[in-house]
Amino acid sequence: MSDSTTNLLLPYLMAAQAQKHVTHNEALRLLDGLVQLSVKSRGLSAPPASPADGDRYIVASGATGGWAGWHLNVALWTDGTWLRLPPREGWRAWVEDEELLLVRNGADWQPVIPTTLDDLTRLGIGMAASAGSPFSAKLNSALWTALYAADGGSGDLTQTLNRETDGDDAGLILQTDFSTRALMGMFGSDQLRIAVSPNGLVFRDALGVDPATGIADQPNLPRFKAYTNYDNYVGVDTWTTLGINTAEYNDQGCFDAGTNRFVAPVTGTYLFGASLLYKINASSNARMRARLVLNGSTEIRGSFGEISSAHVSEATALWLQTMVPLDAGDTVALQGAFRAADGYFAADHTTFWGTKIG
Template identity: 50%
Template sequence: MARAYLNKPLTGGATLTEIGKHCATGFGRAFSHRDPFMSNNLPNLNLPIIAPSQAQKHVTHNEALRILDTVTQLAVLSDTSDTPPAVSSEGERYLVPVGGQNEWAGQDGMIASHEQGAWLFYAPRPGWRIFVIDAGLLKAFDGTGWQVVGGSLLENLTGLGIGDDTASAPFTAKLNNALWTARYATDSGTGNLTQTLNKESAANDAGFILQTDFATRAVLGLLGTDKLRMSVSADGTNFLDGLVIDNTTGITDQPNLPRFSGTTNFDNFGAADSWVKIGVNALDYNDQGRFDAGTNLFTAPVDGLYQFGGHLLFKQDASNGARLNARIVRNGTTALPGSFGRNTGGHEDGATFINTLAVARLNAGDTVELQGMFSAFSGYFQADEISFWGYKIG
C-alpha cells in the first residue's frame, strides 16, 4: 500500500532534491513508488522502519507518523470532485474519481492528501474502508475499485439502538417522544408521509403491539388474516377482538359487543292484570353471554348506553277481549322510558301484536327483561312469535 507521489515542488521553494537531502535512508516523503516488499518497510501500510545505526532517525519516524495520520480513521471530503480545489487546508483528503484532472491526472481511485502545499497519493489495498463525508457513504476497496457498503452508513445494519441497546429487538429506541413528519414541498418533498408494514402471507402478522411494562394489552393490524383487527388482552395471552373490518367488503364487525337476540318456542301464559316476565329460551346470538336464558335477564357488563326491543303476539285463551300490554324493565321494577305500549282496540287471535323499543343508560350489573300483561282477561303470548333483543350503542 501507500504508494505516495509528489508531482510538483513543495511550497516555499523547496524541491524534491532538497528535501531528499534530509532523508538518510532514501525514504523521505515517498517521492516515488514504494516497493511494499522492501525489507525496511512494513508490509501492510508500507511504513518505513528505522534501520540499525541509521542517522536522521527522526525523519523516518516522522514519515511513518505522517502516513498513519493519513490512512488511519480514513475519511475523505468527497469522491466526486475530479479537479483539486483551488484552496485546500493541510490534511484534507479526497478520493480521486475516474478522470482526475490537473494534479490528480492519472490518480483514479487513489487517496489524495494535501500536505505541505502539495498533493500526495496513496494506493489502497483490498479491504480498506473509507467514509465519504459529503455523501454520508461508507465504501470499501475490493482490489479493483471502491464499492458502497450497504448503500449508506446507516443501511444494512444488524442493529440500531437509540438510548438503549438492541438486546430485545434489532431496532430499539428509548425516549419520551417521537415525531414523524412529511418532507414539505418547500424542502423538495411531496408533502406526503406513508409507512408500510409488509408481511409474507395472510397467515402472518403485520401490525402494532401496545404494551404496559412490556406486557401486551392491545394489538392492531393484519393479525393472522388480511382483515383489519383491533384486539385487547388482560393477560397478554388471551385476546378479544374489539373491531374487525373485512378487507373484501369493508363491513365492520364488533365480535365482542354486548348484544343478544332470541325467541321462545313455547306459549307464555299471562294472567289477567299481572305483569309477567317473558321467557326467551332460543337465542340467535348472545355475545359475551350477557343474556341468561335461565333467568331471562340481560345483565349490563359495563356502564353505557344500550338499546332494547321486543315483539309480542296475542294468542287467544278463553276470550279475545284481553288487552295486550308490553314494557321493558330495569332491575325488575322500573320500566325504561318510552318502552310501555298497549293495544286498546279489538283484536284477532294470531293477528294482533305489540312492539316496544327503548334506549337507556345502564350501570354495570343492571338487569333488563321483557314483560307482558293482559288486561281484563288472561291470554297467551304466542310461541315463535316472541322476540327480545338488545345491544350496547355507546
C-alpha cells in the first residue's frame, strides 16, 4: 500500500502511527500550497531574500542556491523553509506579476490562452466560420495597431492582400446586409479600381488607376464639351442663349443639346468654360459679349466678358472660365450679346464645356 495519495502526494496516516499530527499537518501544508495555486512570479532562479510565509514561485531555468535542481517546480515558503512541489500534468497556476494563467503541459508551463495558433483551418469570432469564409467575425468594431518600437516592433503597420494571378481578385468588398455596394482593389486586372452599386448587381466605376502610368481616371465624372453647328445671329443689346446643339463629349448625359444647357446630375463644385468666335453681319464695330447663366436667368459671377475693339470676322474670339457650386438639377447655359451693332457667333468654333471638380 502506498504511503501517499496518487496526484498531490499527500502523506497518509498509517495504522498505529505515532505523532499522527505531524503527518496530518504536512498534508495540510501541501494542500495549502497547491489548492488555488497562485505564484508570485516565474522569473526568479534563486530564492528571494525575505519571503513571506505562504509565498510560492515557479522556479526559472538555471536554478541556484536553495532552489538548485528545482527548474520549473513550484517552490513554497512555509514554516521558515522552502518546500519543493513537483508539478503534475494539468496543474494550473496564476502568475501574479504577469496576470497570466498557466497550465502544466508536458515538461513546461504554457498559457491557458495560447499565444500562438498555427495552421488552423477555421476561426470564428462571435459566429461560426464556414468553408467559404474560414475566418469569420461578428462584431461592432475592430482595431489593428502597430507594434511600437518600445515594445520591440518597428512602429509600422502594413496589411497585404495577395492573389495568385493578375486575372484574380484582391480587394475590399463593402456590403449592406450581405449585398455588395462598393469594391476597392484589383479585380481581374492590375488596375486599381473603385466601383459602386445601388443594388449589388450593376456596378459603376468611380475611379481607375492605370498600373503602367499611374494616371487616374474617373470614367463616370459629369463632364461635357459641346459646340454650335450653325451661325447664331444675335441682335443689339439682347442676351440670347446660344444654340450649343452638338455634344463632342457628354459623360453622364449631363449636357442637354435640345435645350442647349448643362444640367447638374449631383450637387458639387463645377468648372465651366466657353470660346466664342465673332462673325460679321453688317458692321465690324459690334462689341461681342458673353456670360454663363444659372437656371436660365442669374448671371454666374466671374463669367462675364466683352471685347470692345473692332472685330475681325471669324478671327476675333472671346474666352470665358469660372467655377460655381451647383445643386443637383441646376442648369447652366451660355449666352451671348452684341453692343453697337448686331452679328453672329460663328458655327463650329463657338463652344461650351464643363466638368465636376469637387
